[in-house]
Amino acid sequence: MTPPEDTETRHAAKMAKKKAARDKIMAGKAGEKGLIIVHTGTGKGKSSAAFGMILRCIAHGMPCAVVQFIKGAWDTGERRLLTANFGDLCQFHAMGEGFTWETQDRARDIAAAQAGWERAKELIRDPDLHMILLDEINVAIRYEYLDIAEVLDFLANEKPPLTHVVLTGRNAHEDLIAAADLVTEMTLVKHPFRSGVKGQPGVEF
Structure with missing residues (x-):
């Protein structure tokens, strides 16, 4: 021994x-630089991880903002927390009306996504904001509600050099992945939904 x-x-x-x-x-x-951060993959936790980063900014007293592209119609815990307690540091814009299978109206979905993108551009241009979370924008890009070339061109040419932008949602476009500084893919190993358990407050929203 x-x-x-x-x-x-x-x-x-x-x-x-x-x-x-x-x-x-x-x-x-x-060196320091504003990062383009992508959370994608089939596993749970993409938005949750991104909101964790938003809370870090808030804890450091850094102004930040959230634009929700799909879940805007949901009454989520993160939305309640941020708007009720940290509205002075974090702007929250719920622009989506739900998943495409819920609205069943492509023109309406495109209009909502475009409105969300216009708001996102305003926020990203603001050099006083440290981080902007574009929640579920990858879904809007995947369904071609937004033009990936336009998104990438804007991020490359108009994002202030020290501003972080986080883009979440499964099926991130390969060009976005190539342009990003940090990419995390959440891998689905096991999920209770497959066993008949519905989404629950505090876990999914």
Whole structure:
């Protein structure tokens, strides 16, 4: 059996080596930039993770904004929390009217998405806003309610250099993924919906 002191010594040496390597990497990271961040994939948690980032901004006193492209008709917990408690730091714009199978009106869905995008552009142009969350915009792009080329051109040419923009929703366009600085794909492993359990407050909304 290895003596405890030998195990501790080896562990300390291993961690010291890791720290030295990490410090060397971090020494070369000095710049800051506004990121294009994409949360996509079939798994749950895309919007939840994005709202976690919004709450971080709020905790740091950084002004931010949310534009919801699809779930605008929903009474969600995040909407209640942000509008009731943090309206001074976070603007919240619910522009969507529900999923396309609920409205069953393509022209109406396109109009809502276009209105959301116009609002999003106004917010992104504001250099005082630290982060803008475009919730479920990937769905609007997928159904061609919005032109991906226009979205990418705007982000490339009009987004202030230190502004972060987060775009959520499954099936993110490959061109958006290529242009993004940070992409996370949520992978579905297991979901209660498949076992007959409906969406529940505090979990899904």
